[in-house]
Amino acid sequence: MTGPSREVAAVRLAVRRALEASGRGRHGVLVACSGGGDSLALAGAARFVASRLGVACGLVTVDHQLQEGSAERAAELASWARSEEFSPVLSVAVEVAGRSGGPEAAAREARYEALCKAAHDCGGATVLLGHTQEDQAETVLLALARGGGPRGLAGMPAIREVDGITFLRPLLGLTRAEVRAAGAEMGLKAWEDPHNADPAFARARVRSALPVLIDVLGAGVVANLARTAALVADDTAALDELAERAVSVARVPAGLAVDVLLTQPAALRTRVLRLYAAELGAGALSQRHIAALDTLVTDWHGQGPVGLPGGVLVGRSGGLVAPVRG
Incomplete structure (x- = not known):
């Protein structure tokens, strides 16, 4: 009796390692599945692994209601999941229109809200996402184009906490071709989202550009971009940890002490300011916001307070950077 193909074994192993290394899954796992090749292969592998680990495995699909027939596709996917004995099986429709940001950001925000709620409803289940090595490479390229900085x-990240829910990306070390070959080997019929090739979306444009980079720079460019992300993530995590210590040193009852901030290198100082702004209730901070806060420390000449998302105002008074009450 022959075992699974190399690709199927690789996807199953990636899922098992992610669950075991993170120590997650005790409250069950939920596979976030769109019906596309990557998430469908992840679902098939997760169902197999979870059954052998004695862990409950459910599936959740989010209908963004942005395409004709999306409700029918979600229903078909849910029906398939029930036939494969996923439990629970959830299909959630979300409203994307009216949210801030571009269409991709709005859809992502709505999707994460829905996934978090579904996981909480399932007792805090861990959510598995089907992003691959190519998805990581595309993310790095988008960040480069937008001047996103180290973050x-x-x-x-391979593991991330959102609203008390753990999200795992087990497939970041595998190529899209490997993952989809595994899905085909499992007999799974994937749906191709037309948005993935729609040039109206930035990620779709990057996806179409990636083959050009491969032609010019060689096949290793995808793995190298993903490796760069992993290396930068390690450095960023270390700097964030140092910043958490530094913010406690700079903190005084009324705000942050400028003389202490000035002793910190820029990489730490700006992280301290980001942490402090978040504590004050400012969300969705951009590099522009952080740079404006930093001028209050390094180039203050009496300018007024900096306005941050969430209606937060931060200004300087003498030797302190502190919130300004309206």
């Missing part, structure tokens, strides 16, 4: 170049 953007770190790409998508």
